[in-house]
Every structure is written in structure tokens, then in C-alpha cells.
Amino acid sequence: MSGNVPMREVAQRAFATEFNDATYTFRESDEERAPVYVLLPTGEKANRVFVVGTLTETEDVGSDEEYWQGRIVDPTGTFFVYAGQYQPEAAGMLRETDTPAFVAVVGKPRTYETDDGTTNVSLRPEHLSVVTEADRHQWVVETAERTLERLDAFDDPDNEYAELARDQYGAMIGKYRETTINALESLEKEQEEPDEQF
Amino acid sequence: MTDLDQQAHDIHAQLPDDADVDVDEIIDRLDTLVNQYSVPTEEARRTVMSSYLEDTDVDAADAQTDNQQIDIGEINQPEQWVDVTGKIVELWEPRSDAIGQVGLLGDETGTIKFTAWAKSDLPTLHEDRVYQLGSVVTDEYEGDYSVKLNRTTTINELDLEIEVGDNTTEAEGALVDIQGGSGLIKRCPKEDCTRVLQNGRCSEHGEADGEFDLRIKSVIDDGETVQDVLFNREATEELTGITLEEAQQMAMDALDTSVVADEMRELTLGHYYRVTGPIMGRYLLVNEMEQITDQPDHEELLIKARSM
Numbered sequence: 001m002s003g004n005v006p007m008r009e010v011a012q013r014a015f016a017t018e019f020n021d022a023t024y025t026f027r028e029s030d031e032e033r034a035p036v037y038v039l040l041p042t043g044e045k046a047n048r049v050f051v052v053g054t055l056t057e058t059e060d061v062g063s064d065e066e067y068w069q070g071r072i073v074d075p076t077g078t079f080f081v082y083a084g085q086y087q088p089e090a091a092g093m094l095r096e097t098d099t100p101a102f103v104a105v106v107g108k109p110r111t112y113e114t115d116d117g118t119t120n121v122s123l124r125p126e127h128l129s130v131v132t133e134a135d136r137h138q139w140v141v142e143t144a145e146r147t148l149e150r151l152d153a154f155d156d157p158d159n160e161y162a163e164l165a166r167d168q169y170g171a172m173i174g175k176y177r178e179t180t181i182n183a184l185e186s187l188e189k190e191q192e193e194p195d196e197q198f
Numbered sequence: 199m200t201d202l203d204q205q206a207h208d209i210h211a212q213l214p215d216d217a218d219v220d221v222d223e224i225i226d227r228l229d230t231l232v233n234q235y236s237v238p239t240e241e242a243r244r245t246v247m248s249s250y251l252e253d254t255d256v257d258a259a260d261a262q263t264d265n266q267q268i269d270i271g272e273i274n275q276p277e278q279w280v281d282v283t284g285k286i287v288e289l290w291e292p293r294s295d296a297i298g299q300v301g302l303l304g305d306e307t308g309t310i311k312f313t314a315w316a317k318s319d320l321p322t323l324h325e326d327r328v329y330q331l332g333s334v335v336t337d338e339y340e341g342d343y344s345v346k347l348n349r350t351t352t353i354n355e356l357d358l359e360i361e362v363g364d365n366t367t368e369a370e371g372a373l374v375d376i377q378g379g380s381g382l383i384k385r386c387p388k389e390d391c392t393r394v395l396q397n398g399r400c401s402e403h404g405e406a407d408g409e410f411d412l413r414i415k416s417v418i419d420d421g422e423t424v425q426d427v428l429f430n431r432e433a434t435e436e437l438t439g440i441t442l443e444e445a446q447q448m449a450m451d452a453l454d455t456s457v458v459a460d461e462m463r464e465l466t467l468g469h470y471y472r473v474t475g476p477i478m479g480r481y482l483l484v485n486e487m488e489q490i491t492d493q494p495d496h497e498e499l500l501i502k503a504r505s506m
């Protein structure tokens with residue numbers, strides 16, 4: 001029924017701690033333009049992610065051309081986004097947004113190897129926009145929910161991405177349950193804050 | 199009643215009402231085949247049936263005698279012979295002489311376009327009345343389904359009230375994309391043509407001046423599923439707070455219509471929305487929307503996470 005239009009990939013939700021651990025990349029077909037996925041350690045493929053957090057720092061790290069780096073913080077860690085001449089909209093936003101600000105990013109995960117051999121994971125934005133605290137709150141709860149669903153399904157016998165995660169990363173998933181609990185607890189503290197003034 | 203009589207009555211009952219055949223004639227034909235030419239009864243029955251259906255321009259293989267009675271909302275395959283019961287919600291003006299009647303048929307589960315061909319010579323359907331339609335054929339065009347009435351379709355008016363449903367669906371999540379063709383657009387001004395102009399041209403009517411309109415084609419994503427969502431002019435104005443007049447002014451000031459879509463992107467991308475409306479093809483057509491600002495409940499999740 002959907003004809004020849006390929007299904008758009010869902011934007012996965014993952015906290016920074018998990019996203020930054022997603023260093024293994026793979027393709028599912030040999031076609032030249034086949035999408036590249038990173039493998040989330042809780043057992044899901046991600047070709048696109050949606051992130052909401054606090055933009056705390058921006059810096060032009062390019063030499064000849066502008067190449068903007070942004071740090072986006074969630075309750076568990078920091079996402080790094082990079083936007084250059086091929087992402088003019090996002091690069092413009094990073095140039096012009098005053099920090100700190102709540103921002104939302106729809107983007108593609110990218111991995112790169114540093115000189116000392118470690119693999120870093122970053123985000124190449126398709127869109128970057130300024131949002132509200134309510135959106136950020138919504139995202140934290142939604143991301144916690146999706147993460148718990150993945151953890152729940154991790155031991156399902158036919159979960160091929162969990163299988164792959166076990167092979168690539170070992171089944172060290174307890175960490176992501178911990179950070180999810182911390183993220184949810186951080187919302188409680190925020191809600192309690194007004195009371196503490198009395 | 200002999201077996202042949204019984205068979206003949208069965209065949210007669212399955213033929214369209216307007217097939218000009220009486221039972222005696224069917225009995226004669228069956229008798230010839232079975233008693234003179236030693237054709238097995240089942241085969242004789244098939245032969246007679248198919249000879250009558252040929253006369254009434256229906257493909258015998260397709261004329262099923264026991265169609266499934268199906269809810270309108272369940273229709274999701276073309277070329278199925280089904281029975282439906284529904285209310286005529288609207289009658290439209292046929293655009294061609296080949297069409298006898300065209301309009302919208304609905305039941306509790308949804309609505310669907312129906313077409314009755316002029317040559318099928320069917321009784322006239324009336325708005326707001328409920329009919330049981332036997333043997334209609336489903337059809338699909340660009341993801342939209344319809345049913346076609348044909349010569350074999352039986353029409354019975356029912357003394358029944360039906361509350362017509364509207365396929366309303368809700369989608370909730372982050373607005374993650376605004377697609378091309380959004381913002382301030384121009385539509386072909388030709389009557390009955392609402393195509394969006396590309397570089398001042400209508401794909402059907404060529405160069406045209408066009409009439410301004412607003413729309414947003416977007417994607418709402420909750421991390422599990424994606425839903426294409428279409429905001430028409432009214433919904434776009436409500437979503438963005440930018441009216442058609444203001445959008446035209448913005449475009450005039452900038453000498454560029456794309457500033458409108460850019461502004462709309464900035465206003466909406468990354469926010470969470472809840473939208474409701476009917477699904478047409480791949481799009482949810484937004485009737486109602488709200489930006490989600492209420493605090494979602496995280497207590498239950500916390501309990502779940504701690505107990506895992």
C-alpha cells in the first residue's frame with residue numbers, strides 16, 4: 001500500500017550515556033546507499049535519533065570552513081553535535097543560539113576514531129531547534145520508557161539486535177537501568193525545588 | 199422438489215434481480231446437461247451459472263455467491279467481493295457520464311467512497327438512508343480505498359439508523375520533520391483542480407497564476423512509530439499562529455515564499471504535539487491539535503525501573 005516510498009526510519013530515543021557507548025556500526029544491505037546503523041547497547045538499531053537537552057556550549061572548531069560543535073546535556077551525560085557547510089540550518093542555529101538553551105535535535109549518529117584508538121559517537125543534525133522545558137521533560141520520560149522497553153525485551157529469544165549487542169558489547173546493560181532511574185529521579189528533584197525555598 | 203429443481207432455484211437466487219431468467223428455463227438447461235450429456239450436477243450448475251453471468255457482463259470467476267459481510271473500516275485490499283451495510287453520507291456530482299452515482303458511504307467504523315456505474319442500471323440511492331449492498335468490489339487508488347457497485351450488486355434499503363464513524367486517529371509525539379511543499383503554496387485556480395503549482399505550473403493545466411494557500415506536511419514520531427501528518431490551512435494557522443494574510447506579507451517583504459516554511463520550521467520542530475483526525479492514505483489530516491505541556495507521569499516508570 002505504501003508503494004515505492006521507503007518507510008521513514010523511526011527516530012530512536014536513548015540517553016547520552018547509552019548513545020555514547022553505541023560505537024558499533026553496521027549496514028543491513030550491500031546496496032550503495034543502504035543506511036548505516038549504530039547499535040544501541042540495549043539492543044536496537046538506530047539510523048536516526050531524537051534528542052532534547054540543554055545546549056551548554058557552542059564552538060566553531062573548523063579551520064578553513066565553519067564547523068560548529070555543540071554540547072547538549074541530558075540527565076545522564078553529554079551529546080556532541082557537529083554541523084558544517086552541509087548542515088547550514090543547524091550550523092546557523094549553533095552559531096546564533098545563546099547558551100544555555102533547551103534544544104531539540106533530529107539527527108544521524110556518526111562514529112569516528114580518535115588518534116588514541118577510541119571510538120567516539122556524535123550526532124549530525126538534520127534539524128536543530130530551540131524548544132521548551134516542557135518538551136525536555138516529555139523527552140526524558142519518553143526516553144526512559146523506550147529504554148526500559150528495550151531492557152525488558154533484551155532477553156527475548158528472537159531479539160536479533162540484543163543478540164548482536166551481546167556479541168559486540170557484552171550484556172552490560174545494568175548500567176542503563178541505573179542511568180534511567182537517575183534520569184527519572186532528577187525530574188522529581190526538579191519538581192521538589194520550589195518547596196525547598198520555604 | 200427434485201435435486202435439479204433445487205439446484206435451479208439456488209442458481210436463480212444468486213443471479214442479479216434484473217437478469218431476465220425464470221426458473222423453468224434454468225431447469226431445462228440443467229436437465230439437458232445432466233440427463234442428455236451426462237455432465238455431473240456440480241459441473242452443470244457451474245456451466246449454467248457462468249452462461250447467465252456472461253450475459254450480465256460479470257466475470258464468473260469473481261462472482262462469489264457468499265461474500266463476506268465486512269465493516270467499512272476493515273476494507274484494506276483491492277478487488278475483493280464483499281457485502282457492506284452503510285448509510286449514504288453524501289452524494290457527489292458525477293464527473294463523467296459513465297458514472298451513475300458517486301458519493302460517500304459510512305458505517306460505525308468509517309466512511310468510504312462508492313461508485314455506481316451508469317450502465318449497471320441500479321436503483322437510485324438516497325442520502326441519509328441505510329442500505330445493505332450485496333456484492334460490491336473494493337478498489338484502491340494511491341492508498342485510498344473505494345467500493346464499486348456493479349450489475350450483480352443487490353441493494354436493500356434497511357429501516358435502521360447508523361452512527362457513522364470517521365476513522366479518527368490520534369497521534370502523539372515529537373514533530374521531527376517538515377517536508378517539501380509546506381508553508382505558503384499556490385494551487386491551480388481551475389475549477390475542480392486543487393493541484394499545487396510547481397514553479398508556477400500545474401501538472402494538468404500548465405502555466406497558471408495560482409491561488410495562495412497554507413499547509414504543512416510533517417512527521418510525528420514517538421520513538422516507536424512515525425505518522426505522516428497533514429495540516430490544512432486552518433490547522434496550519436492554529437499550529438503556527440501565522441495567518442494566510444500574514445504569510446503572504448512575509449513572502450512579499452522577503453521577495454521569497456520559502457521564508458514562511460523556514461519560520462514554521464523554527465516554530466514547530468522538536469516540540470511535542472497531540473493531533474487527531476481521519477487517516478487518508480498515508481496522512482493523518484489534522485482536525486484538532488494541542489501542544490503537550492502537561493507533565494507526563496514518571497512515577498510508574500520509576501517503580502518499573504526499580505523493580506526490574
